[in-house]
Structure formats: C-alpha cells, structure tokens
Amino acid sequence: MANAVWKKIAAGQIDPVYLLTGLEQHIFDTTVNRLKKAMPDLDEASLIRFDLEETPVEAVIEEADTLPFLQERKLIIAGNANFLKAQDKSREKVTHNLAMLETWLANPSPTAVVVFMAPYEKLDARKRITKIMKEQATVIEAERLQGKDLIAWIQQEASSIGTYISAEDAQLLVDIAGDQLLTLATEINKMGTYLNGEGEITASVIESLVPRTPEMDVFRLTDAYVAGRVPDTISIYHDLLRNGEEPIMLTSLIASQIRLMIHVGTLRKKGYHQQQIAKTLGVHPYRVKLMMENRQIPQAERLLVILDKLAEIDYKLKSTGGKRERVLELFFMEPLRK
Template identity: 80%
Template sequence: MVNAIWKKIAAGEIDPVYLLTGLEQHLFDSTITRLKKALPDIDAASVIRFDLDETPVEAVIEEADTLPFLEDRKLIIAGNASFLKASDKTREKVTHNLELLEAWLANPSPTATVVFIAPYEKLDARKRITKIIKEHATVIESKRLQGKDLFTWIQQEAGANGSRIGPTEAEFLVKMAGDDLLALSSEIGKMATYLNGNGDITADVIESLVPRTPEMDVFRLTDAYVSGKVSNTVAIYHDLLRNGEEPIMLTSLIASQVRLMVHVGLLQKKGYQQHQIAKTLSVHPYRVKLMMENRSLPSSERLLLILSKLAAIDYKLKSSSGKRERILELFFMEPLRK
C-alpha cells in the first residue's frame, strides 16, 4: 500500500491531506522526503511544521488556507495528532476545535498539502474525527515491514541509492543488520557509496561492510548450536568474545532465544501460522520464519533440557572467579542429542 502511494507521489499526483500513523518513523521521513521532491519549486521556507501537542489544530488550518508566498503550494507537517488516539489520564495541553477540522477536511485548501502525523500504534476508531480524517485523507499506516514487503523495500532503497540488490541478498542483509528501517537505510547508503552509486550489493559486500549486531550474532550462535554445528558455534562465540561480549550476558541472550524456539514450536503444533506466532509472541515475523524453516531444531523436551543446563551455567558463571569464557565454551562443545 505504501509503495503504491509513493509511486503516485513520484508521478506528481499529490493529495491535499495525508495521515501518517504507526510506529515506523523512517516511513514518515521517507514519505515527507518524497513529497518535498515531488512538489514543484518547494523550498525550506515553504515547509511549515506544527506540534499539535503545543499548538491547536486551528493554526494548521489557518496556515493551510493562507496563500503561499511566491510558490504554488506549501507543505505543512502537523505532528503528534493525539486527538486521534484514545484519551489517557494525562490532561492535554491544548484544546483542538475538531468541528472546524471536520468541516475543513471536507474542503481542504488547494494550495497546501497537509500531513497529519499520529505516531501511535493504534488510533481510536470510535472517535468521529478519526473516521472523518480517514475518509478524506490519504492514509499511510507505517506498520513494521515484514517478509516480501521488507525485502521489496530494501531493493527499492538500494535502487534509490543507485545500486541493486537481489531478494536473497536482501534477506541476508536483514539477517546481518536486523529489520529496523532507519538502520537498514544507513547500511544501504554506506554500501552504495562503497560501490560508487553503481553496482550490485552482494553477500560479500554485506559481509565486509555491515557490522553484525550482538543480538543477530547471538541468534546465529544459538541457531548453530541447536543445529549441532559445533565448529560454527565455537567460531561465532570466539568472535563475540573478541568484540567484548561477556559470557554471562551471552548466556542470558542464548536462553532467551531457546525459550523463543520452545514457544514457536508449541504454537506451531497448535496450528498457528507465522504471522499469528509473531503477533502472539511480540517478535518480528522474520525471526519466526527462520525458526520455522530450521529442520534441525531439537524437540521441545530437548530445548527445555538446554534451558536447564543454561540456568546451571549462569549460576556457575556468577559464582566462579576462574576463566569464565571456558565454562560456556565447554557447554557448546558437548554433543547435542535431538
């Protein structure tokens, strides 16, 4: 959906009112950047920003209805549209004339594009103003991208930077860097610069330039261990130690990954699909996908036994004054029965 709206913007089909909602800030920024590029002759002076936590919505409407100076159109960004979400116990700083906003939405200014930003996970669908603004505005829900949508976005982002990346390499990039769009955008820009803005982002380029996050390395470490790949497990473990990671912290993170594997396995047996499991466990679907596709995973009983051993190792690490690195290494070198 968001890609279709971006294509319309790039083609110069600019709507008078947009509503951006959700928690993915990078999608907000990307949409506003695209609007700036698409609007003719717009400059910094023609972009007006309001914080609706501090300013009543009437000021936004007044600005929108005021003719732009020396430009055909102005861009107005109205952030923190909290009147669209469920009321909380905290008292709002300003009072908004929502009846005026409702009337204006039915006939918005032809010389302004107004972007309302509601950076919240959910809007209050029961509110009259929420229904009306959704009816009249072009809505972009900045949900966390996942699966093919995420890989498509990565390919488009690479193209915008003058480079190319295939779906397999896009998946590898997510595995290395995680799924945060802002971080991914930064890494793609860095790799495109390395390729002089013209070339293919390959697995070798990703491996060379993208730093692994500790969380992703722990995911790889745990996956290698439960799959019985002892040499890979020990190699990843040594890399983490060289990067300054502590055995106690690693033990905790590994236990967290194993618990997630147990939960994914149990829900899968109950017939849950990938997206349902991800929503139930509040984790990204890509992590669930990797676990569901791993045919080497031990049984739930074996995973629970691993958790028991990790609990004993955690106690030993916290009570030992010797070489702690060796304690966890010996655990990795034990034969793992399926």
C-alpha cells in the same frame, strides 16, 4: 503500502492530505523527505511543523488556508494527532475542533500539503474523525516490514541510489544487519557510496562492509547450536568473543532465544499464526517466521533442559574467575539430544 504512495509522489502526484500511522519512524521521515524532494520550490518558510499535543488542529487548518508567500504550495507537518486514538480526555492539554476538521477535510486547501502523523500502534476505529480521515486522506501505514515487503523495500532503496541488489542478497543483508529500516537504509547508503552510486550490492560487499548486530549473531549462534552444528556454533562464538562480547551477556541472550523458541512452539500448537504469535510475544514477525520454518528446533522438554544448563553456566560465570570463555565453549561442545 508506502512504496506505492512514494512512487506517486516521485511522479509528481502529490495529494493535499496524508495520514501516517504506525510505529516505524523511518517511514514517516522518508515520506516527508520524499515530499520535500518532490516540491523543489519549497523553502524553510514554507515548511511548517505543529505538535497537536500542544496546538489545536484549528491552527493547522488556518495555516493551510493561508496562501503561501511566493510559493506554489506549503508543506505542513502536523505531528502527534492524538485525537485519532483512544485516550483519557482528562489528560488532554488542548481541545481540538474536530467538526471544523471534518468540514475542511471535505475540501482541503489546494495550496498546502498537510501530513497528519499518528505514531501509534493503532487508531480508534470507532471515532467518526478516524473514519473520515481515512476516507479523505492518503493513508500510509508505517508498520514494520517483513518478508517480501521488506525485501522489496530494500531493493527499492538500493535502486533509489543507483545500485541493484538481488532478493537473495537483500535477505542476507537482513540476516546480518537486522530488520530496522533506519539501520538498513544507513547500510545501503554506505554500500552505495562504496560502489560510487552504481553497480550491484553483492554478498561479498555486504559481508565486507556491514557489521553484524550482536543480537543477529546470537540468533545464528543459537540456531546452529540447536541444529547440532558444533563447528558452526564454535566459529560464531569465537567471532563474538573477538568482537568483545562477554560470555555472561551471551549466555543471557542465548537463554532469551531459547525461551522465545519455547513460546513460539507453544502458541503454534494452540493454532496461533505468525502475526498473532509476534504480537503476543512483542517480537518482530521475521524472527517468528525463521523459528516456525526451522524444523531442527528440539521439543520444548529438551529446550527446558537447555535453559536449566544455561542457568548453571550463568551462575558459574558470575561466581568463578579464570577463563570464562571456556565454560560456555564446553557447553556448546556437549552433544544435543532432540
């Protein structure tokens, strides 16, 4: 996991070769920044970047084997290592000498730190070079974090700027701001600045400083509605209106949430587990987790009725004038039978 590798980097235990793979760009950026911080004598001339879609890997090896000028080590970022994934060779812009790379990986340069970046969902595990790279390099899988891993990451981010956040309040931060690491890191830094780099990030601090994303508020809105909590539903709805959200857009987002509930329920009945459902539907596992834990979600038949009503509301909103806000509000006030 990234946290374990980052701790070693912070302690000065820097390996010669890293492989970063996955879709969470913030983990890529954070890893590079932590390496730069752990190499204080690094200057701009000793930070070299390559795009392996445009440059053969031999150029990376040659640079790594060239002694740095007045520096102990250089840092080389080799982006888009597409030779690690399945691809159409006819579309390749460059040809990589992978045999040369295999030989070099067995004995990498002691005066360079090379970071291979493979920003892809999966690598081709059948390839010899993929197997060798995973054996020889320190691997960080930049996957989207969820559950306890996400909470632990938030707590470590808070600790890195001199503050503390409890697991409960870290979960509140996710509920409000979403699960994108870049967004979370930005909000944590903002709250750290507010606290002057010390003290605790509490629920009151989060609620005062962190804006809720429309998507997360719609998630809360839909959850309150299907649970039959009319006052909460109306309160959240009015907050969204005050924030400038339009009833037509909200109707569409609510319908999307209802469809997701139906799909999650259907796949769950088929025996799919949380990760399988998330991958099949292309949504974050955290959203699936919340839905699977919610026992107040109505049966699929009732959810389909709700979808039909939302379609009628969408038509009304697009074809009539007047106070559109009232149309959706009346829908929320209708009794929901489960």
